[in-house]
Amino acid sequence: MQELDLAAAVQSAVGAWMQGTPQDERIVDMADPVKLSAKLTEDVERALVKMDKDPKVTRQVLMRAPFFQLKGVFIPANLPNTPEWFTPVPDVDSTLAGRAAALATHGFLGKETVSYGSESDGALFVNLVRIDGSGKYADKSTGSMRGHTDAVSFPFNGEVDAIDPRIAPSPDLVTLVGLRNPGAVPTTVMVLEDVLGELTPEHVAELKKEQFTIESQFTFWEGMREILGHIHTAIDEPVLKDAPAGTIVRYSHSSVKPTVLGGAAKAASDSLELACNKVVVSVVVEPGDVLVVSNRLCLHGRGFVGGEIGGHARWLLRTYALDTSSLDANRRHLGDRPAYVLYP
Numbered sequence: 001m002q003e004l005d006l007a008a009a010v011q012s013a014v015g016a017w018m019q020g021t022p023q024d025e026r027i028v029d030m031a032d033p034v035k036l037s038a039k040l041t042e043d044v045e046r047a048l049v050k051m052d053k054d055p056k057v058t059r060q061v062l063m064r065a066p067f068f069q070l071k072g073v074f075i076p077a078n079l080p081n082t083p084e085w086f087t088p089v090p091d092v093d094s095t096l097a098g099r100a101a102a103l104a105t106h107g108f109l110g111k112e113t114v115s116y117g118s119e120s121d122g123a124l125f126v127n128l129v130r131i132d133g134s135g136k137y138a139d140k141s142t143g144s145m146r147g148h149t150d151a152v153s154f155p156f157n158g159e160v161d162a163i164d165p166r167i168a169p170s171p172d173l174v175t176l177v178g179l180r181n182p183g184a185v186p187t188t189v190m191v192l193e194d195v196l197g198e199l200t201p202e203h204v205a206e207l208k209k210e211q212f213t214i215e216s217q218f219t220f221w222e223g224m225r226e227i228l229g230h231i232h233t234a235i236d237e238p239v240l241k242d243a244p245a246g247t248i249v250r251y252s253h254s255s256v257k258p259t260v261l262g263g264a265a266k267a268a269s270d271s272l273e274l275a276c277n278k279v280v281v282s283v284v285v286e287p288g289d290v291l292v293v294s295n296r297l298c299l300h301g302r303g304f305v306g307g308e309i310g311g312h313a314r315w316l317l318r319t320y321a322l323d324t325s326s327l328d329a330n331r332r333h334l335g336d337r338p339a340y341v342l343y344p
Contacts, residue, residue: 002061005053006044006108007070010290013043014074014100018093026100027091033103033113033124033340040100041107055108063109064245066191066298069283069291073101076179076287082315086126089317098177099125101290102319109292111172111321114340116151117333118216118223118232122341128176128316130309147190147276147299148252150174150320153216153234156241156248156296157323161234168331168342170250171320174293174300178285180315186282188301189293192249198275199268204247206268207240215255227344235259239272248296285316295320 017040021029029036045055062068074097080090089095102125106113113124120126151170154161161167176187196204214234216224224231236259239251250256253273258265276299285291293300307313322342333341 002058003068003070005048005051005058006062006105007073008051009044009047009053010070010101010104010108011073012047013040013104014097016043017100018074018097023093023096026096030091030096030099036100037103037107037113040104044104044108059109062292065294066193067189067283067291067293067300069285069289070101070105071286072288073290074098074288079179079315081310082129082180082313083127084129084132084310086120086129087123089123089125089127094179095125095317098179098290098317099319102175102177102317105175105290105292106173106321109173109321110323110325112324112340114168114171114320114322114324114342116168116220116223116320116344117337117341118220118227118344119151120219121223122333122337124338124340125177125317125319128314128318130307130313132309146253146273147188147280147301148217148255149250149295149299151217151220151295152250152252152255153214153220153232155234156243156250158326164228164232166330166343167232168327168344169322171295171322173321174295175319175321176285176291176293177317177319178287178289178291179317180287180312181285182312183307183314184284185302185314186284187291188280188282190276190279190299190301191281192247192297192299194279195272195275195299196247198278199271202264203268203271204240206264207272208238208242209265210236210238211259211265212237212239212269213257213259214250214252217252217255224344232344239269243296245296249299251299
């Protein structure tokens, strides 16, 4: 029920902004996402109150959710051809409305919309599309993806990287905005609570031990080499951790390995992978939808992406959100970059 309530409120807030603001001013607004998010959040809360809904209750319920989907919160009409690279996101009505919907949702949840300088040069929103050509980027853009959390080598929020204290936390939320999905390609989600239910207590205990090496995911490599001079890797870290919200996770099959190969840690990691496969839920992000996935309480992936490149091919936007209320200023890039760009 809270999903439906928030979807209606976000639709109202974004619709009013789109109708009441000329396009050139909307582009200017989008360049200051913190200010726009705050404005839209106020409009969302007013809309909930008009619906006789308590914004605090809605917020509390959805902040505990492993994932939720807001259906039809904007109208993706008159789109240009689907881009063929992560950036830039075209400044047209549909993408502005979709980005505003994400900003409104994040702001309502008390999160800042953020990016990382080492991924897509710090772009706040990126295109998830099929990429033309050959090589790792093109291959990864078409293949299915197994369960993972994003920015996996970065620490949990509230923690500090053991080697470089400037490294910002991984995002609390991964948000997808639907623009086109002609083949109904599913986004897959694996709720951590369900995954844990498939694991033995012994395997859970192993996954909580500081015995895993966590390398950055591929999309960060190029930027990390430029900024850090190397690919960031966290050594001897846990995959699972007990937190006030319950057990949380950081994991990627391709990027997380036991520091010492073999033994109980490897068995636990293999068991985690199998457990993820057993509890997969498929969610189709339709045009106009916003899917919000907890990067702590859920793993996510994707089905196989077929079809054309460009034209009317599948097109989602992706962005991140983080509770930055206690984030030290030096964990942002600052300088010549916007404040929402986190380090590295």
